[in-house]
Amino acid sequence: MPSSSRAPSRPEDGFDVVLIGIAARGLAASARRAGLRALAFDLFADEDTRALAHGVVRLRRKQGFALDPDDLLEQLARHVGPDTPVVLGTGFEDAPGLVARLAGLFRVAGSGAAALARLKDPFAFARLLGDLDIPHPRIFTDRAPAGMHALEKRIGGSGGGHVRRAAEPRGEGWYLQEFLEGHSVSVLFLGNGRAARLLAFSEQWCDPGEDAPFRYGGCAGPIQLEETLVQQVAGALSRLTGAVGLKGLASADLILHEGSWHLIEVNPRPGATLDIFDAPPLPPLLRLHLDTCAGGLPPLPLLVPGAGVExxxxxxxxxxxxxxxxxxxxxxxxxxxxxxxxxxxxxxxxxxxxxxxxxxxxxxxxxxxxxxxxxxxxxxxxxxxxx
Ligand SMILES: Nc1ncnc2c1ncn2[C@@H]1O[C@H](COP(=O)(O)OP(=O)(O)O)[C@@H](O)[C@H]1O
Ligand SMILES: [Mg+2]
Incomplete structure (x- = not known):
């Protein structure tokens, strides 16, 4: 099938993997590197996505940059059979119901709806982190205690554009989180449902937009962190992986401050750091995702700066x-x-x-x-x- 938006295809067209996300280009590049024929569904159908995937279907955009579940289900029914692995990227953070529906219809390779619901409900997530003894910021449903710097966040938000300083959440669907001084770091890891393996740490920064001081800016890596911190984070993410049943590629956002760390968020899917880490010496990350979803956990060392590592x-x-x-x-x-x-x-x-x-x-x-x-x-x- 040619790479064209909404080109007709039949399930038997023989794709190795189906990729879905707000923007699927990073996943499509990883599929190409892994030698997999990908059918990509996203909101943009950018030129490079078309060149990297074997087929691209442009999805309808709902307010902002959200996937439209009706359009997605309709397009998938038209183009995808029940046996091809389906990998979900960005855009499902606030839609565990949609993920459950997809999993009932297709062979979704990833963490699944239950894991997503536990990670993206801030109250369930904070409780879970407390139970697992993982350091995390306090959260509030109404006013923060006097004198505390706090951030307002939207439940299920992504891309950082919904985060801003506030003393009180604006209402239903929003909450407050204690602001932590420090550096933003993200760690890319693999989970096989029982344990996690850390792949690489990156630094992250914001690119403030109008009324969006924490809008996502970018990432750079790999960075080197102290061995004790790495071990603590590895242990914490293994406990979390076992508790939630995380499968495949995921990332965790941390705030580091003078040797201490807090976990602020886990995204149970391949994300933006594909752009910096899907390159030698790491093997194709989409292949690692599919292998760990099937239960393996490759014995890869943590990627650190050094000879042969750009x-x-x-x-x-x-x-x-x-x-x-x-x-x-x-x-x-x-x-x-x-x-x-x-x-x-x-x-x-x-x-x-x-x-x-x-x-x-x-x-x-x-x-x-x-x-x-x-x-x-x-x-x-x-x-x-x-x-
Ligand atoms: N509790 C916090 N303390 C300090 N900075 C934070 C905190 N929470 C978020 N941030 C900053 O805001 C950015 C976006 O927040 P995050 O919760 O990851 O939002 P999103 O889910 O939209 O990615 C983070 O990468 C970090 O730089
Ligand atoms: Mg984040």
């Missing part, structure tokens, strides 16, 4: 102004919108990638590339959007 950085480039994609984007850009695509101010345009001998160099190259795009799209894009 430092990588990847960040989201948000449109500085309303833009119509005109000229070809540079080769270091991923998630490449097709020419003619209209992008509103503040929406993600693409992902910028960079490498270096160390993290500092990779991040410096990334920053220069971001500036280059800002200049190029800030003028040309604005002019085109005004036409």
């Amino acid at each position: 430092a990588r950085a990847a960040g989201v480039f948000y449109a500085p102004a309303a833009t119509v994609m005109r000229d070809a984007l540079p080769g270091w850009v991923a998630d490449r919108p097709a020419p003619g695509t209209r992008i509103a101010a503040g929406e993600p345009v693409c992902t910028v990638r960079a490498t270096g001998r160390d993290i500092a160099e990779a991040r410096a190259v990334l920053a220069r590339r971001m500036n280059h795009l800002s200049r190029a799209l800030g003028t040309a894009g604005r002019a085109a959007a005004a036409e």
Whole structure:
């Protein structure tokens, strides 16, 4: 089947794996690296996703950047049979019901609805972390105690755009979490339902948008952390994996502060750090995901900086102004919108990638590339959007 949006295909077309997410390009790249024929479903059907996957179906976008369950189920029924493994990426954080439905219809390879529900209900999650003796911030359903810095978060939110400082949650569906001083770090790990294996740590940063001070910016890695901390996190994530039945690739967000750490979030799915870690010396991450979902847990050492390990950085480039994609984007850009695509101010345009001998160099190259795009799209894009 050619890589075209909503191209007709039949289940017997012979794909090895089905990928679904808000943006499936990272998973499609991993499938390509693993030698798997992928059928990708996402909201963008970007040019590189089309080149990497063997088929791409563009899904209808619901308010913001949400998947529309009706459209998703309709498209899957049309294109996917019951035997092909289905891998879920971003976009299911607030939809355990939809994940359960998909699992009843297709061969979903991943953690499943029950795990998602426990990780994404902040109250159940905090209780679970307490029971497992895993350090975590306190959470509140109404006002934070006097003098405490707190963040307001939306239950099931993702991408950081819903997080801001507040003294009181605005209402139903929102909660407060104690603000912790420190550095944001994420760890990519594998779970086989019983134990976890850490693959690599990365640093993460925010790229504040209008009224969104904690909007996701990017990540860089691998980074090296103290051995005792690594062991503590590995133990904690193994306990959590066993308790929840985590399967496949997942990531945990941590805040580090002077040798101590807190777990703030677990995303039970492949995520943004595919962009920096799906490269040698690590084997194809989608292959690891499928193998661990089947119960294995490969004896891979933690990836750390050193000889033969390139430092990588990847960040989201948000449109500085309303833009119509005109000229070809540079080769270091991923998630490449097709020419003619209209992008509103503040929406993600693409992902910028960079490498270096160390993290500092990779991040410096990334920053220069971001500036280059800002200049190029800030003028040309604005002019085109005004036409
Ligand atoms: N309790 C906290 N203390 C300090 N910073 C936090 C806290 N919670 C979140 N953050 C910051 O906000 C970012 C987004 O928060 P997170 O809970 O991961 O949101 P999302 O689920 O949308 O990814 C984190 O990566 C971190 O930088
Ligand atoms: Mg997060």
